[in-house]
Amino acid sequence: MSEALVPHKKRNYKPLIIIVTIIVNGLVAVLSGMPGYENFDAFDVRILPLLNAIFNSFTFLFLLAALIAILKRKVTLHRRFIYAAFTTTTLFLVTYVAHHFLSSSTPYGGEGFLRPVYYFILITHIVLAAVIVPLALTTVTRAWNMENERHKKIARWTMPLWLYVSFTGVLVYLMISPYY
Known part of the structure; x- marks a missing residue:
C-alpha cells in the first residue's frame, strides 16, 4: 500500500508543548533575574551575545526562505x-541561557x-x-499531524511573530553591544 494511502495516526503533543513552554520560559525568567556566575574564566562570555545574534540572524533567514518556499508551494523545501x-x-x-547563567x-x-x-524593541521582543515558544511548537505539531488547515491558520500568526522575534533579537544585540 502506498505511504500516501496509509492513515496517519494523530498524536497529542499538547502536554509536551506545555511542558517545554514552562521549562523554556521559566528557565529564561529565572536566569534573567540571577546575578551571574562570579569568576568564570574558562572563556570570554562576551562572545555569547554575538553568537545569539548570529543564530537569530540565521533563524530569520531560514524563516524567510521557508515563507518563500511555501508561497511557491514547495512544501518539502519549506519543511527543511x-x-x-x-x-x-x-x-x-x-x-x-549560558550567557545569562555565566554573566x-x-x-x-x-x-x-x-x-x-x-x-520598546526589547520589551516587545521579550514578550x-x-x-x-508554544505557537511555534503548536504550528509544527499540527503539520506533523497532517492537520493542514489548522496548521495554516496558526502559521499565519506564528510566522510573522517568529520573524519579528528573530529580527528584533539581532537589533537588541546591535543596540546593546557597545555596552558589553
Missing part, C-alpha cells in the same frame, strides 16, 4: 527551512531618542519570544 530555523533557535536558546545583565547605556526605541 523550518527545521533549520528550529535548529538555530535551539542553538540560540543554549547560548542565551550578569548588561544595562543599556544609550541616551536620548534611542533609549525609548531600545526599550513575543515567550509567546512564540
